[in-house]
Amino acid sequence: MSDTTDHRLAVVILAAGQGTRMRSALPKVLHRIGGRPLVGHVLDTAHALAPADVLVVVRHERDQVAEAVTEAEPAARLVDQDEIPGTGRAVEVALAALPDFSGDVLVLSGDVPLLDAGTLSALLAGHRAGGAAATLMTAVVDDPTGYGRVIRDAAGDVARIVEQKDADDAEVAVREINAGVYVFRAEALRTHLPAVGTDNAQGEKYLTDVPGMLRRAGDRVAASLVSDVTVTYGVNDRAQLAEVGRLLNARTVRRWQLEGVTVMDPATTWIDVTATLEPDVTVLPNTHILRATTIGAGAVVGPDTSLVDCEVGPRATVRRTDATLAVIEADATVGPFAYLRPGTYLHAGGKIGTFVETKNSTIGAGSKVPHLSYIGDTTIGTGVNLGAGAITANYDDLTKHRTEIGDEVHTGSHNVFVAPVRIGDGAKTGAGAVIRKDVPAGALALSVAPQRNVAGWVEKNRPGTKAADVAARARSAQKAGDGPQGQEG
Numbered sequence: 110m111s112d113t114t115d116h117r118l119a120v121v122i123l124a125a126g127q128g129t130r131m132r133s134a135l136p137k138v139l140h141r142i143g144g145r146p147l148v149g150h151v152l153d154t155a156h157a158l159a160p161a162d163v164l165v166v167v168r169h170e171r172d173q174v175a176e177a178v179t180e181a182e183p184a185a186r187l188v189d190q191d192e193i194p195g196t197g198r199a200v201e202v203a204l205a206a207l208p209d210f211s212g213d214v215l216v217l218s219g220d221v222p223l224l225d226a227g228t229l230s231a232l233l234a235g236h237r238a239g240g241a242a243a244t245l246m247t248a249v250v251d252d253p254t255g256y257g258r259v260i261r262d263a264a265g266d267v268a269r270i271v272e273q274k275d276a277d278d279a280e281v282a283v284r285e286i287n288a289g290v291y292v293f294r295a296e297a298l299r300t301h302l303p304a305v306g307t308d309n310a311q312g313e314k315y316l317t318d319v320p321g322m323l324r325r326a327g328d329r330v331a332a333s334l335v336s337d338v339t340v341t342y343g344v345n346d347r348a349q350l351a352e353v354g355r356l357l358n359a360r361t362v363r364r365w366q367l368e369g370v371t372v373m374d375p376a377t378t379w380i381d382v383t384a385t386l387e388p389d390v391t392v393l394p395n396t397h398i399l400r401a402t403t404i405g406a407g408a409v410v411g412p413d414t415s416l417v418d419c420e421v422g423p424r425a426t427v428r429r430t431d432a433t434l435a436v437i438e439a440d441a442t443v444g445p446f447a448y449l450r451p452g453t454y455l456h457a458g459g460k461i462g463t464f465v466e467t468k469n470s471t472i473g474a475g476s477k478v479p480h481l482s483y484i485g486d487t488t489i490g491t492g493v494n495l496g497a498g499a500i501t502a503n504y505d506d507l508t509k510h511r512t513e514i515g516d517e518v519h520t521g522s523h524n525v526f527v528a529p530v531r532i533g534d535g536a537k538t539g540a541g542a543v544i545r546k547d548v549p550a551g552a553l554a555l556s557v558a559p560q561r562n563v564a565g566w567v568e569k570n571r572p573g574t575k576a577a578d579v580a581a582r583a584r585s586a587q588k589a590g591d592g593p594q595g596q597e598g
Contacts, residue, residue, distance in 0.1 A: 113159050114159050114160070114161055115158065115159050115160055115161065116161045116212065117161070117212035117213055118158065118160040118161060118212055118213050118215060118233070119160055119161055119162040119163075119164065119207055119210055119212065119213070119214050119215070119295070120155040120158065120160045120162070120163045120164070120214075120215045120217060121164050121165075121166065121199075121200055121203040121204075121214055121215070121216050121217070122148065122151055122152065122155065122163065122164070122165045122166070122185075122217045122218070122219050123166050123196055123199050123200075123216065123217070123218050123219055124136075124138045124148050124165050124166060124167055124174055124178070124219035125166045125167055125168035125169060125190040125199055126138075126168075126169060126220075127169040127170075128169075128220070128345065130345045130346040131344075131345070131346060131347065131350075132346075132347075136169055136170045136173060136174050137219075137220055137344065137345075138174060138177075138219035138220055139170075139173065139174060139177055140344065140350055142222060142350065142353060142354035142357050142358075143222075143354065143357045143358060143361060143381050143382040143383075144381025144382055144383040144384070144399060144400050145181070145222075145381075145382060145383065146177050146181070147219060147220050147222045147344060148165070148174070148177065148178060148181070148219040148220075149177065149181040150222035150223075150357075150382075151217055151218070151219050151221065151222060151224070152165075152178065152181045152182040152185060153181070153182075154217075154224055154225060154226050154229065155182070155185075155215075155217065156182055156184075157226035158215070158226055158229060158230065158233075160215070161210070161212070162186065162207060162210070163182060163184065163185040163186065164185070164186045164187075164188050164203045164206055164207070165178045165185050165186070165187055165188065165219070166188045166189075166190050166199040166200075166202060166203050167187055167188070167189060167190070168189065168190040171189065175187050186206065188202050188203045188205075188206050189202070190202055193307075193314060194307075194311075194312070194313045194314065195307070195311070195313030195314035195315055195316070196216075196313075196314075196315060196316035196317070197302060197305045197313075197314035197315050197316040197317075197318060197319065198313075198314040199316075200214070200216055200298065200302065200316050201298075201302045201303070201305075201314075204295065204298055204299060204302065207295070210295050211295055211296065212294075212295060213233065213236065213237070213292050213293070213294060213295070214292070214293045214294075214295050214298060215229065215232075215233065215290075215291070215292050216290065216291040216292075216293070216316065217289075217290060218289045218290070218343060220343050220344045220345070221288075221289060221290070221341065221342065221343045221344075222344070222353060222357065223339060223340045223341075223342055223353060223356060223357060223360075224290065224340050224341070225340065228246075228335060228337075228340050229290070231333070232244060232246055232290065232292060232333045233292060235331065235333050236292040236331065236333075239329070239331050240329070241328075241329045241330060241331035242293070242294050242297040242323045242328035242329060242330065243291060243292065243293045243294070243297060243319065243320055243323055243328075243330045243331070244291070244292045244330070244331040244332065244333055245259065245267055245270070245287060245288070245290070245291055245320065245330065245331070245332045245333070246287075246288040246289075246290035246291070246332075246333050246335060246341065247259045247285050247286065247287060247288055247332045247333065247334050247335070248285070248286055248288050248334065248335050248338040248341045249284050249285050249286075249334070249338070250284060250286055250338055251284070253273075253283065253284050253285075253286045254273070255273060255345070256273065256286035256287060257270045257271060257272045257273065257286065257287035257289075257317055258270065258271050258273070258276055258280050258281070258283040258285065258286060258287070259283065259285045259286065259287050259332060260280060260283065261285075261332075266324075266329065266330060266331070266332075267320055267324070267330040267331065267332045268321065268324055268330075269320060269321035269324065270287045270317040270318075270320055270321070271317075272309065272310070272311075272315065272317060274309075274310035274311065275309050275310050285334075286341075287317060288335065288341035289341070289343060290341070291316070293319070297319075297323060297328065298319065300326075301319050301322045301323065301326070302319065304322065305318045305319065305322070306318075339356050342356070357382070358379050358380065359375065361380045361381070361382055362375045362378055362380055363375070365380060365386050365390075368386075368388065369387075369388030369389060369390075370386045370387075370388065370389075370390045370391075370392065371389075371390070371391045371392065372392045373391070373392065373393050373394055373411075374393075374394035374395070377394045377395045377396075378392055378394065378395075378396050378397075378398075378411075379396075379397045379398070379399070380392075380397075380398045381398065381399045381400055381402075383400055383401050384398045384399065384400070384401065384402045384403070384404075385401075385402075385403045385404070386398070386403075386404045387404065387405050387406040387408075387423075388406055389406050389407045390404050390405075390406065390407070390408050390409075390410065391408070391409045391410070392410050392411055393409070393410065393411030393412040393414075393428075394411060394412045394413075395411065395412050395413045395414075396410055396411035396412060396413070396414045396415070396416075397414070397415040397416070398410065398416050399415065399416060399417045399418070400417050400418045401418050402416045402417065402418060402419045402420070402421070403419075403420050403421065404416075404421040405421060405422045405423035405424070405425065405439065406423045406424075407423050407424040408421050408422065408423060408424060408425045408426070408427070409425075409426045409427070409428075410426075410427045411427075411428065411429075412428070412429065413428075413429045414427055414428065414429060414430045414431075414432075414444070415430075415431050415432070416430075416432050416433075416435075417432070417433040417434070418433060418434045419432050419433070419434065419435045419436070419437065419449075420435075420436045420437065421437045422437060422438040422439035422440070422441065422457070423439045423440075424439055424440045425437050425438070425439060425440060425441045425442070425443070426441075426442045426443070426444075427442075427443045427444060428443070428444035428445045429444045429445035429446050429447075430443050430444040430445070430446075430447045430448070430449065431447075431448050431449070432447075432448075432449035432453070433449070433450060433451055434450075434451035434452065434453075435449040435450075435451070435452075435453040435454070435455070435467075436453070436454045436455065437449075437455045438455060438456050438457040438458075438459070438474075439457045439458075440457055440458045441455045441456070441457060441458060441459045441460065441461075442459075442460045442461075442462075443455065443460075443461045444461070444462070444463070445463055446463050446464050447461050447462065447463070447464070447465050447466075447467075448465070448466040448467070449461065449466075449467050450466065450467065450468035450469070451468070451469065452468060452469035452470065453467040453468065453469070453470055453472075454470070454471045454472065455467075455472045456471070456472060456473050456474040456475075456476070456491075457474045457475075458474055458475045459472045459473065459474060459475060459476050459477065460476075460477040460478065460479060461478050462477070462478060462479035462480045463479070463480040463481070464480055464481050464482075465478050465479075465480060465481070465482045465483075465484070466482070466483045466484070466485075467483075467484045467485070468484075468485040468486070469485060469486050469487075470484045470485060470486065470487040470488070470489070470501075471487075471488050471489065472484070472489045472493075473489050473490045473491035473492070473493060473516070474491045474492075475491055475492050476489050476490065476491060476492060476493035476494070477493070477494045477495065478495045478499065479494070479495070479497065480497050481497045481498045482495060482497070482498060482499040482500065483499075483500045483501065484499065484501050485501055485503045485504075485509075486501065486503040486509050486510065486511045486512065486528065487501045487503070487511065487512040487513070487514065487526075487528075488511065488512070488513050488514065489514045489518075490514060490515045490516035490517070490518065490534070491516045491517070492516055492517045493514055493515075493516070493517065493518045493519070494518075494519045494520070495514075495520050495524070496519075496520045496521045496522035496523070496524060496540070497522045497523070498522055498523040498524070499520060499523075499524050499525075499526070500524070500525045500526070501526045501528060502525055502526065502527045502528060503528045509528075510528035510529040511528055511529055512526045512528045512529070512530055512531075512532075513530075513531040513532070514526075514531075514532045515531070515532055515533050515534035515535070515536065515550065516534045516535070517534060517535045518532050518533075518534070518535065518536050518537070519537050520532075520537065520538040520542075521537075521538050521539045521540035521541065521542060522540045522541070523540060523541050524538050524540075524541070524542050524543075524544060525542075525543045525544065526544045527543065527544065527545045530544055530545065530546065530547055530548075531547045531548070532544070532547075532548045532554075533547070533548055533549045533550030533551065533552065534550045534551070535550055535551045536548045536549065536550060536551060536552050536553070536554065537552075537553045537554070538553070538554045538555070539553065539554065539555040539556075539557070541556070542554055542555055542556045543556045544556070565584070567580045568580055568581055568584075
């Protein structure tokens with residue numbers, strides 16, 4: 110296999126900040142959109158560039174961020190920022206971890222998740238073709254509030270970057286902003302970063318001071334203006350998190366549409382980037398397909414459905430359902446108004462119907478749990494039909510127990526199976542049965558008590574009610590010969 114690694118490229122991802130405007134105990138880069146933390150999306154993009162090294166600079170809630178980084182990209186190296194604040198210092202400590210590297214250093218922010226590998230590849234190609242010491246990604250926006258302004262000279266080259274808090278009135282009016290994405294020659298950084306000071310409104314060591322220093326040293330600083338400004342969007346607060354999440358979702362939905370998935374209402378459909386759909390899947394409105402969910406060809410999902418880490422087989426139908434860590438095999442049907450908890454496994458052609466809850470249970474091929482049932486810690490064979498209102502009473506207040514139901518079992522309505530209990534192949538149960546003992550194969554299980562009617566109870570115990578009044582009239586009519594009187598027995 111040929112080595113596709115770009116040995117001239119190292120990627121540094123800045124993930125050390127606290128993100129105070131998020132007003133959250135969770136570090137900013139760990140807030141999630143599209144099924145991944147923000148920094149996870151940036152790591153995915155970095156990985157797609159096949160760099161020689163990926164370094165992630167951490168500080169705030171260091172261990173928590175480090176765990177997420179390692180999970181998303183095990184090959185990434187963690188670099189700890191010291192007490193000196195600022196992006197310049199973050200890159201400086203990362204560069205110290207690359208003592209022999211002499212190529213290009215691509216600097217990304219862990220809170221800018223929409224950048225794609227194609228955009229960054231174009232940035233790198235332009236940087237290398239132009240022979241610049243540094244190349245900045247820039248964008249023109251209607252409202253540049255909060256962004257560093259890109260100040261160009263008369264020739265149109267980048268003269269410097271000015272942070273908003275340090276900008277004068279003329280600079281504040283500039284609409285070309287620094288997108289926070291840079292490519293530097295490694296030697297240029299090694300030369301100038303040590304000289305970057307903290308004489309600014311924030312008292313931080315700014316990476317954005319380096320382009321101006323390069324210009325003063327006679328080096329060229331280029332800019333790469335992106336046509337789609339949304340790829341540069343960063344996240345600083347919850348409103349921006351929601352907006353960036355919406356943009357990412359719109360792109361994800363469109364990608365699946367172009368790959369043969371019918372999405373009836375993209376505005377109300379949410380699909381995580383970690384989910385997988387096959388051609389000819391139909392997604393109906395208000396449906397969420399989350400985390401590692403996979404959906405097979407020809408399946409119909411929705412409306413009003415949420416699937417988390419589920420497997421849905423070809424041609425299955427899942428309507429108005431909430432499911433987590435469940436497997437729904439080919440040609441099975443679920444819903445409407447079903448609740449599938451972790452460990453549910455519905456085999457091919459099976460059915461989980463209206464107002465049914467399942468948990469840690471296997472339902473065999475062609476078997477049906479049609480409606481109004483709770484099935485927990487249960488194994489159901491093939492060809493089974495459970496009557497309405499079936500309950501597997503799996504918990505005795507101390508321990509969970511299993512119910513086993515064999516093949517071709519048909520049960521009556523409103524059955525309670527008190528676990529542990531086994532229903533043999535081909536057995537049947539009567540309506541209202543409470544099954545406390547094993548039922549042999551082919552047997553009929555009944556729990557029958559004689560019905561007792563207490564005559565006159567309503568009139569005696571609920572006098573003056575409408576029920577008592579109509580009952581009294583009916584009893585009078587019956588005494589007059591219109592029908593037999595109920596007997597107490």
